[in-house]
Amino acid sequence: MMKTTRTNEANTIDWHESAFDIIRGLAAYTGSSLVEGLAKVVAKYPDADLGTAFNHKQVGSKIWARDRLFESLGGKFNHIVVLGGWYGVLSAMFFDDSRFEIGLIESVDVDPEVAEVAETLNVKAGERFRAITQDMYTFDYETSGADLVINTSCEHIADLPAWLSLLPRGTQVLLQSNDYFSEPTHINCVSSLDAFREQTALGHVAFAGSLAMKKYTRFMVIGTV
Ligand SMILES: C[S@@+](CC[C@H](N)C(=O)[O-])C[C@H]1O[C@@H](n2cnc3c(N)ncnc32)[C@H](O)[C@@H]1O
Structure with missing residues (x-):
């Protein structure tokens, strides 16, 4: 033994x-x-x-987000805010993709354990990356001046319409959720793309689609609030 x-x-x-x-x-x-x-x-x-964070489904979902974003809104952004940014994988994927030219990405997450990891993962981006420990409901979207707000953690957010109402009208967004109801940390899954479109109620939709995974389907909308 x-x-x-x-x-x-x-x-x-x-x-x-x-x-x-x-x-x-x-x-x-x-x-x-x-x-x-x-x-x-x-x-x-x-x-x-x-x-x-780096399993093939997580990475696949983010490759999907990056490609559809490039097709829908292009690759040039002054300031992106990523909510529920976790270890900063999506940000690192943007900095790693030569199609994108991004001035600053702020990765906001309420979990104090993840910021240092996200900063280390994105260390090559230097001043162009910042990890912030904060609840996304208290972030000041009005003064941040972000030209794109990304939330691929919508299934983790109790009241998505209330959070979306904090964004200035006309803000460009990329949002993902899923129907993985059995995962205990998923407190706000949706059962279909239509349900997600209804929940997000964007003023303009540039892209809406589904990505089937083995155990669940991921939904995404890109557009403006
Ligand atoms: C498991 S992760 C990300 C899953 C997601 N599918 C992805 O990779 O985009 C969800 C993250 O959302 C964060 N989160 C949950 N509620 C939040 C809030 N109110 N404000 C900021 N971050 C939050 C959690 O701390 C966690 O790091």
């Missing part, structure tokens, strides 16, 4: 060090700022839940 435990511990430590070396090697190979940031996060924050 003692021997097995020691072996497992040793394997865990070796695997973590190997993961860091592999990701750093991949960063050199790909030249990707996101992969370089990820190597730093793996080294500095071994307890961060990166397996969830």
